[in-house]
Amino acid sequence: MTETFQFKLLATDGKARRGEVSMPRGTIRTPAFMPVGTVGTVKAMYLDQVRELGADIILGNTYHLMLRPGAERVARLGGLHNFIRWERPILTDSGGFQVMSLSSLRKLNEQGVTFKSHVDGALYHMSPERSIEIQGLLDSDIQMQLDECVALPAEPGEIERAMEMSIRWAERCKVAFGDQPGKAMFGIVQGGDIPKLRERSALALKELDLKGYAVGGLAVGEPQEVMLDMLDVTCPVLPAEKPRYLMGVGTPDDILKSVAHGIDMFDCVMPTRSGRHGLAFTRYGRINLRNARHAEDMRPLDEQSSCPATRDYSRAYLHHLIRSNESLGGMLLSWNNLAYYQELMAGIRKAIEEGRYADFMAETQEGWQRGDL
Numbered sequence: 001m002t003e004t005f006q007f008k009l010l011a012t013d014g015k016a017r018r019g020e021v022s023m024p025r026g027t028i029r030t031p032a033f034m035p036v037g038t039v040g041t042v043k044a045m046y047l048d049q050v051r052e053l054g055a056d057i058i059l060g061n062t063y064h065l066m067l068r069p070g071a072e073r074v075a076r077l078g079g080l081h082n083f084i085r086w087e088r089p090i091l092t093d094s095g096g097f098q099v100m101s102l103s104s105l106r107k108l109n110e111q112g113v114t115f116k117s118h119v120d121g122a123l124y125h126m127s128p129e130r131s132i133e134i135q136g137l138l139d140s141d142i143q144m145q146l147d148e149c150v151a152l153p154a155e156p157g158e159i160e161r162a163m164e165m166s167i168r169w170a171e172r173c174k175v176a177f178g179d180q181p182g183k184a185m186f187g188i189v190q191g192g193d194i195p196k197l198r199e200r201s202a203l204a205l206k207e208l209d210l211k212g213y214a215v216g217g218l219a220v221g222e223p224q225e226v227m228l229d230m231l232d233v234t235c236p237v238l239p240a241e242k243p244r245y246l247m248g249v250g251t252p253d254d255i256l257k258s259v260a261h262g263i264d265m266f267d268c269v270m271p272t273r274s275g276r277h278g279l280a281f282t283r284y285g286r287i288n289l290r291n292a293r294h295a296e297d298m299r300p301l302d303e304q305s306s307c308p309a310t311r312d313y314s315r316a317y318l319h320h321l322i323r324s325n326e327s328l329g330g331m332l333l334s335w336n337n338l339a340y341y342q343e344l345m346a347g348i349r350k351a352i353e354e355g356r357y358a359d360f361m362a363e364t365q366e367g368w369q370r371g372d373l
């Protein structure tokens with residue numbers, strides 16, 4: 001732990017990086033997977049379980065929390081860490097992405113976004129300054145700039161307009177954030193699937209000398225190879241001594257490959273959301289517990305796992321719980337999936353330290369084909 005925000009590169013293997021982010025609230029081992037805590041909870045999990053699985057940081061969601069219970073209320077209650085009882089770092093998104101995807105968007109212009117709450121229809125205006133203010137009220141440790149993420153496919157002119165405005169919004173967020181040594185504000189690279197726009201965005205944000213950089217505008221439905229191509233264009237432009245965060249990514253395969261392209265931090269609802277719907281991630285690949293073929297399968301998901309949800313419960317029972325729509329089904333599969341994701345990240349970090357990341361990647365992908373399904 002340190003008084004200021006610091007990132008250290010500990011080892012590299014090709015473009016893969018093993019690092020460490022140190023902040024007053026704790027240290028984040030990278031490459032890191034950050035469980036998504038949307039409305040102040042990692043759904044269906046206790047946060048001490050989340051910690052026990054190896055998570056060094058979780059996400060909070062500005063959009064949801066500003067609507068309910070409200071940013072000023074969370075501040076009056078002592079900030080998000082005290083509210084949800086998680087003392088380690090929290091990263092919050094700026095809310096822009098959720099406004100586009102969840103609210104009935106009223107208008108977006110240079111000033112910011114005006115939208116109606118999907119909770120009660122109330123009207124909100126979110127400017128870059130207000131987004132940083134909200135994240136400050138939540139006492140967030142890593143705050144994201146307000147940006148405009150354009151869904152792909154999109155017209156090049158549209159992608160360029162949104163990317164240019166996001167750079168201007170990054171400048172305004174940097175001013176609004178000011179100087180908070182123990183916290184960080186990350187810029188978000190935009191530019192869609194257009195290499196020269198990606199380069200321009202990354203260069204402009206690098207000029208702002210921010211503490212970290214996210215690669216945004218991806219994992220919005222584009223093919224994996226387009227996402228990886230954009231990383232090839234973006235990562236070399238970003239400063240090597242700052243952390244790189246690929247937003248909304250992804251499947252275990254996405255993560256393996258994105259680490260090989262130079263990414264340090266990840267977030268995705270996949271392990272928790274799909275767990276609630278019966279999908280288990282294992283080292284053998286994915287297992288859909290809704291499928292009738294598991295109805296009398298006495299085996300656990302993986303008897304070699306240290307996670308009780310993975311080691312101690314039969315597939316038959318998990319199948320039964322999911323089919324019966326019992327809460328315990330989603331709880332056990334969320335537990336299994338987050339355990340698998342954190343085990344994958346630990347394996348990735350170790351493989352980079354030992355200079356055998358390419359082998360680790362191949363072995364892991366091969367395991368998914370072995371299909372002990």
Ligand SMILES: CNc1nc2cc3c(=O)[nH]c(N)nc3c(CC[C@H]3O[C@@H](OC)[C@H](OC)[C@@H]3OC)c2[nH]1
Binds near residue numbers: 249
């Ligand atoms: C799924 N694919 C995906 N591509 C994304 C791209 C962007 C982007 O360009 N800009 C911003 N600002 N956010 C993005 C996001 C949302 C991440 C948040 O979404 C929330 O998860 C649902 C979570 O909030 C706790 C997380 O917080 C950082 C993306 N998600």
